[in-house]
Every structure is written in C-alpha cells, then in structure tokens.
Amino acid sequence: MTAAESDPYGAHRFRVRCDVLPKLGFSEVRGLSVAVESANDDESGSEPRPPDTDGRGRRARKRPGPRRRPRPRPPSPPRRETSSPPLELRRGVTDDRSLWAWFRAWADGETTPQDVRICLLDATGEPVWGWVCRAATPVRWTGPHLVADAAAVATESLELTHEGIHAVTDLDECAD
Known part of the structure; x- marks a missing residue:
C-alpha cells in the first residue's frame, strides 16, 4: 500500500444528486450520521424482574462491600433500530431556484419523496464513497442571512x- 492509498480523502470534494434537482454545487452537507438506538427493557416487551430477586424468583443475598456498577448490555439483534438527523444541504444563492421549488412543491403536495445521493470524490473527481438518504422530503428552507456591513456570500x-x-x-450510482 502506498502512502497515497492510505491518505484520507478531503472533505471538500463531493457531489450531491437528486432526481428532482438539476446538477447543483453545494458548499456543505451536514447530517451524514447514523446511530443505533437500544430499547429499554420496558419497550422490548420483557418483564422486568423484581429488584430483590436473583432472576429466578428467589430472594437475592446482599453481599457486603462496594457496589459494582452494572455493565451496560449491548442491544440484542431484535432491538437494533437506527436513527439519523435531518440532512442539510447548503449552497450559495444563484439565479437557480430549484431548492425553493422542491420545498414549495413538497409543501403544496405536488411531489413525492426522493432519494438523495452524496458521493465523496478523490483528487481526480472519481467517486470513492457514497451514501444514499432514502425517501428524503424537504422540511425547512433557510434563506441567506443578510448583513449590510459584511462581505459574505449569500x-x-x-x-x-x-x-x-x-x-x-455500486459507485456507478455516483457517476455524473
């Protein structure tokens, strides 16, 4: 393995694609995150055991000495639900009004959920990693923060x- 093969990819080369949007350049993507949720015993449907029993209905003996903290249990297979935060796509304001149009169409009930693909690119512009957010729907459009004495991009x-x-x-899904 060469040093170039083990170097991490830059976060500044990426592509976002969605069937209802033209090819737009985005300056930032936030929310690419997945967490495993573990259900409490109350939610899993199992009966909690009374606090002073050993699990078989017999009264537990209390041992002298310091109390040990119970180890957290990893979630069992039937309880591995995942959740993700909303995805945020940010870009400079141009004459293109596609993001606004998609948001309004969704709010007006005129469109359906869409898959959104985010692809990380290498130095040559080839996709090396990709993620798809299934059945994405717009929930908030935020316009520019306008400040008269700042020279920031809208x-x-x-x-x-x-x-x-x-x-x-299949990185062909990330092809341009």
Whole structure:
C-alpha cells in the first residue's frame, strides 16, 4: 500500500444528486450520521424482574462491600433500530431556484419523496464513497442571512428528513 492509498480523502470534494434537482454545487452537507438506538427493557416487551430477586424468583443475598456498577448490555439483534438527523444541504444563492421549488412543491403536495445521493470524490473527481438518504422530503428552507456591513456570500439551505442513510455499494450510482 502506498502512502497515497492510505491518505484520507478531503472533505471538500463531493457531489450531491437528486432526481428532482438539476446538477447543483453545494458548499456543505451536514447530517451524514447514523446511530443505533437500544430499547429499554420496558419497550422490548420483557418483564422486568423484581429488584430483590436473583432472576429466578428467589430472594437475592446482599453481599457486603462496594457496589459494582452494572455493565451496560449491548442491544440484542431484535432491538437494533437506527436513527439519523435531518440532512442539510447548503449552497450559495444563484439565479437557480430549484431548492425553493422542491420545498414549495413538497409543501403544496405536488411531489413525492426522493432519494438523495452524496458521493465523496478523490483528487481526480472519481467517486470513492457514497451514501444514499432514502425517501428524503424537504422540511425547512433557510434563506441567506443578510448583513449590510459584511462581505459574505449569500447562502441558502434545505433541510431534509429521510428514512435512513445507506452506503452506496455500486459507485456507478455516483457517476455524473
């Protein structure tokens, strides 16, 4: 393995694609995150044991000495639900009004959820990693923060909820 193969990819080369949007350049993508949720015993349907029993209904003996903290149990397979925060797409404001149009179409009930693909690119512009947010729907459009004495770029952002993030295994899905 060469040093170039083990170097991490830059976070500044990426592509975002969605069927209802033209090819837009985004300056930032936030919310690529997945967490495993573990259900409490109350939610899993199992009966909690009375506090002073050993699990078989017999009264537990109390041992002298310092109390040990119980170790957290990893979630069992049937309890491995995942959740993800909303995805936020941010870009500079231009004459293109696609993000606003998608948001309004969703709010007006005129469109359906869409898959959104985010692809990380290498130095040559080839996709090396990819993620898809399934059934994404726009929930918030945020316009530019306008300040008369600042020379900042006007940006807009679109927040999307979705049914989960999945890794793209076929990088052809990330092809331009």
